[in-house]
Amino acid sequence: MTRRALLDDAVDRLAAAGIEDARRNAEWIVEEATGADRAALYARPDVVVEPVEVALVARYVARRASGEPVQYVLGHTDFYGLRVAVTPDVLIPRPETEEVVEEALRRIRDAEAPWVLDVGTGSGAIALAVKHERPDAEVFAVDVSAGTLAVAASNADRLGLDVTFVESDALRPQFAADVPPTFDLIISNPPYVPEAERPGLQVEVRDHEPASALFVPDADPLVFYRALAGHADALLRPGGWLVAETHADLGGAVGQLWTEAGLVKVEVLPDLAGRDRIAVGRQAAPTNTRATRGVA
Numbered sequence: 001m002t003r004r005a006l007l008d009d010a011v012d013r014l015a016a017a018g019i020e021d022a023r024r025n026a027e028w029i030v031e032e033a034t035g036a037d038r039a040a041l042y043a044r045p046d047v048v049v050e051p052v053e054v055a056l057v058a059r060y061v062a063r064r065a066s067g068e069p070v071q072y073v074l075g076h077t078d079f080y081g082l083r084v085a086v087t088p089d090v091l092i093p094r095p096e097t098e099e100v101v102e103e104a105l106r107r108i109r110d111a112e113a114p115w116v117l118d119v120g121t122g123s124g125a126i127a128l129a130v131k132h133e134r135p136d137a138e139v140f141a142v143d144v145s146a147g148t149l150a151v152a153a154s155n156a157d158r159l160g161l162d163v164t165f166v167e168s169d170a171l172r173p174q175f176a177a178d179v180p181p182t183f184d185l186i187i188s189n190p191p192y193v194p195e196a197e198r199p200g201l202q203v204e205v206r207d208h209e210p211a212s213a214l215f216v217p218d219a220d221p222l223v224f225y226r227a228l229a230g231h232a233d234a235l236l237r238p239g240g241w242l243v244a245e246t247h248a249d250l251g252g253a254v255g256q257l258w259t260e261a262g263l264v265k266v267e268v269l270p271d272l273a274g275r276d277r278i279a280v281g282r283q284a285a286p287t288n289t290r291a292t293r294g295v296a
């Protein structure tokens with residue numbers, strides 16, 4: 001069987017299963033199974049593939065056709081220029097989260113050797129991207145799930161990026177005691193999808209990604225943003241930044257909550273699609289500067 005026949009067959013099977021963008025998915029799968037990149041697949045389509053590659057493609061296509069996200073099938077995704085391993089224990093990092101990272105990096109551009117805390121790190125994508133972009137940063141990353149942290153730590157090892165991972169529950173009042181006391185940036189992509197939206201989600205998300213990474217109670221969809229404001233108060237140095245991804249419908253409410261909580265320069269910025277997705281706030285500088293410098 002040739003590369004072309006293998007690819008065309010995968011496209012047909014995925015399209016028949018109703019998979020959107022069947023050709024791109026098939027390309028990823030054939031690339032993974034054969035080790036040939038996309039350019040090579042099209043430049044040399046008559047290369048004969050090995051039976052083991054055909055078998056692998058069949059297995060991957062069956063998983064994808066059943067609704068499993070292609071990133072779990074392949075075992076990895078790309079985030080901020082890094083190859084990040086993903087398993088069903090972790091949320092698949094999204095392109096819009098790259099925009100959150102970009103905004104956060106802008107805010108700490110002038111800080112020397114900044115201390116950064118990623119709350120709800122999942123695969124470690126945000127923390128790893130920050131450490132990769134800012135090797136001088138001291139990066140801590142927290143998640144409540146031990147399984148998730150194992151994936152994140154193995155990503156950090158493989159990428160050779162020095163991030164300190166901490167298992168802790170960001171909704172517990174004692175959270176602040178589990179990490180160092182002073183950060184220049186707290187960044188988070190917390191769970192923010194109200195339970196009521198669960199039935200309407202794509203099968204890939206609803207049936208395959210971890211519910212604990214996605215959903216919040218309908219009665220209190222801002223629960224993580226309230227906790228983050230509290231952590232900002234406890235853990236950000238004066239002038240430090242809090243940056244978080246939000247649900248597009250909750251941006252305004254997050255902005256109001258953070259303003260009421262005492263953060264300053266609060267903004268909710270649109271993502272590239274124009275949806276309110278990036279909440280930013282700053283820890284106020286104390287009015288009594290003598291006190292912060294320890295001057296009696």
Ligand SMILES: C[S@@+](CC[C@H](N)C(=O)[O-])C[C@H]1O[C@@H](n2cnc3c(N)ncnc32)[C@H](O)[C@@H]1O
Pocket residue numbers: 090091092093094097119120121122123124125126142143144145148168169170171188189190191192212213214
């Ligand atoms: C939306 S995912 C974000 C994952 C990753 N930061 C990303 O952007 O791809 C939210 C993460 O928060 C974690 N999480 C959920 N509840 C938490 C809690 N109470 N304390 C700390 N982390 C929590 C989940 O395990 C999950 O990894």
